[in-house]
């Protein structure tokens with residue numbers, strides 16, 4: 156982010172690198188561009204969703220290999236590749252679980268790769284390793300059914316991109332009864348009152364904010380790509396959108412007293428690592444200026460799909476992003492130092508899921524890791 | 533049923549008395565009329581649903597007492613009174629469970645008494661005795677959620693008036709995973725291709741027939757009342773409708789080879805008694821002429837809401853209905869013998885629910901009780 160520094164002296168806050176667990180699958184050779192956008196937003200680890208903005212999805216050995224080849228030597232962030240559930244691939248997906256250790260069950264009927272029949276989900280639950288993660292974007296009827304199946308099969312499940320208070324309440328009720336369910340909400344669902352293009356979301360903004368304690372993780376989600384498509388924005392890579400507005404939006408809410416910095420760290424750093432068994436990233440951190448007012452450059456890709464972000468200055472600038480001891484971003488400048496990107500495929504270093512079917516870990520209030528936040532002057 | 537006997541010599545089949553587990557709650561002093569219609573159809577036991585065709589429902593001590601008073605000395609069938617779940621009455625309903633031992637959780641938003649919030653169902657599951665039955669008419673989203681809650685609370689649940697193959701499949705899948713769920717389908721959903729007034733049902737007729745093995749019970753259901761209302765039929769008591777067409781319709785299907793007599797006995801006699809712990813009725817039975825062709829009288833109430841039933845003769849006439857040794861119906865004539873009706877409130881003789889949360893009994897194929905059917909010449 157190019158930004159104008161209104162305040163000459165400011166405090167720096169250090170955050171662990173952020174994790175976006177359902178990053179849009181970059182099309183073609185878009186890996187480098189997408190992970191660079193993530194780094195510029197303070198994200199150092201991505202779950203590469205099984206689905207892209209186009210018709211592509213990782214459903215097979217071949218398509219997973221293709222994505223892994225695209226990532227090798229071209230990713231600035233660490234990442235883990237997810238695999239899409241289809242009605243045809245329960246056995247194949249399970250066989251790939253070492254390489255693509257998160258199963259993504261999509262009910263998004265606007266994408267050609269999705270699941271319609273619950274019996275297919277049953278087959279996946281029978282085949283997929285008990286200790287490997289399952290993510291679903293199910294909502295409404297599909298959500299109730301996915302939670303039912305998770306309960307019947309004693310499976311842990313993570314619900315991504317929750318958009319309604321009803322869905323959140325159902326997840327919370329299930330969790331209170333011992334189901335091991337977690338969820339995330341897109342940052343953009345929390346600021347949808349400023350997104351005119353997406354229907355039905357605006358009235359849910361306040362109900363979602365009022366249920367913050369039920370939200371385990373934040374994500375970037377597919378809303379930026381959906382909003383860009385709805386607004387007819389051309390010439391942008393959908394997989395790059397949204398990252399660089401996350402911390403300005405959230406820390407503006409912090410400055411307004413609607414959120415704490417600990418809420419942000421829990422939901423974007425600690426919780427996703429804990430839930431998905433993602434490893435720590437040594438010598439990896441993000442320095443931000445929380446109290447610095449920034450304006451988003453009018454020509455940035457994000458300004459095209461989220462024009463309202465230009466209306467007033469936001470709090471918080473990403474000052475520096477360090478990946479494994481190397482500074483990749485400093486005051487708006489990205490430094491790749493002429494070297495190949497250093498991001499790693501994490502599939503072989505994932506810890507197995509930390510929780511059994513009792514879900515007790517998730518029923519407890521999130522605990523802050525000691526020293527996750529430090530403040531320098 | 534007044535009927536023309538086309539065949540002078542015919543075999544008589546003896547069935548146990550039929551059970552309609554969700555009989556419409558009769559309004560005012562309609563108990564005698566509704567139970568007489570039931571007897572004329574071969575039904576000797578009714579679950580009196582918590583809901584009537586009007587706004588009335590049994591939700592409290594007062595309303596349960598009112599229904600019980602209306603039934604005492606005015607019921608020709610045995611019966612059990614059900615209680616409606618509301619958001620306000622989890623504690624009150626549980627306290628009434630000895631007198632109204634079946635909890636009815638309705639999601640029918642066209643009736644003023646229904647449940648909207650899942651948290652209310654939670655409260656009922658916490659309060660309602662573990663061994664007492666729960667019936668719900670939930671469908672779609674509500675059904676998935678009810679099954680989820682039943683799973684989380686380890687409760688047995690009976691789903692009434694299932695109308696879509698999707699809902700049946702979801703119940704069957706849950707059952708295959710050990711959930712203790714049973715269901716019924718209205719006979720009229722199985723013949724809805726002949727009911728022009730009810731939208732959306734016709735395309736489900738064949739899918740429902742093809743899933744007969746997943747259907748535990750048949751019921752009369754609320755379809756006759758709904759069809760009569762949709763067709764603007766006046767001057768009928770909704771609680772009397774449908775009973776007398778049940779056996780003619782089902783045995784016409786038997787004569788066409790789509791069903792067996794054992795299927796009928798299992799789903800209308802044995803299964804409801806087994807599932808709800810209903811007692812045997814001594815010296816109580818129904819004699820039918822399976823091979824007799826009958827025509828429904830054009831002026832009967834049932835001909836008003838189901839005009840297509842007049843188009844061709846149906847197989848099967850109810851020849852005789854015997855309740856506790858007394859013949860109440862013989863060849864179309866109802867005999868009350870100048871005595872008060874002998875039907876009993878069964879609330880204190882219900883066996884506790886026969887099954888634990890494993891639901892194994894229900895996952896097994898229905899077994900025919902030995903001697904349930906006998907044939908005389």
Ligand SMILES: [Zn+2]
Pocket residue numbers: 187228229
């Ligand atoms: Zn490259």
Ligand SMILES: [Zn+2]
Pocket residue numbers: 264269270271
């Ligand atoms: Zn589809």
Ligand SMILES: [Zn+2]
Pocket residue numbers: 444472473474475486
């Ligand atoms: Zn700076």
Ligand SMILES: [Zn+2]
Pocket residue numbers: 444474
């Ligand atoms: Zn600075």
Ligand SMILES: [Zn+2]
Pocket residue numbers: 564605606
């Ligand atoms: Zn009377």
Ligand SMILES: [Zn+2]
Pocket residue numbers: 641646647648
């Ligand atoms: Zn309502």
Ligand SMILES: [Zn+2]
Pocket residue numbers: 821849850851852863
């Ligand atoms: Zn006869």
Ligand SMILES: [Zn+2]
Pocket residue numbers: 821851
């Ligand atoms: Zn005869």
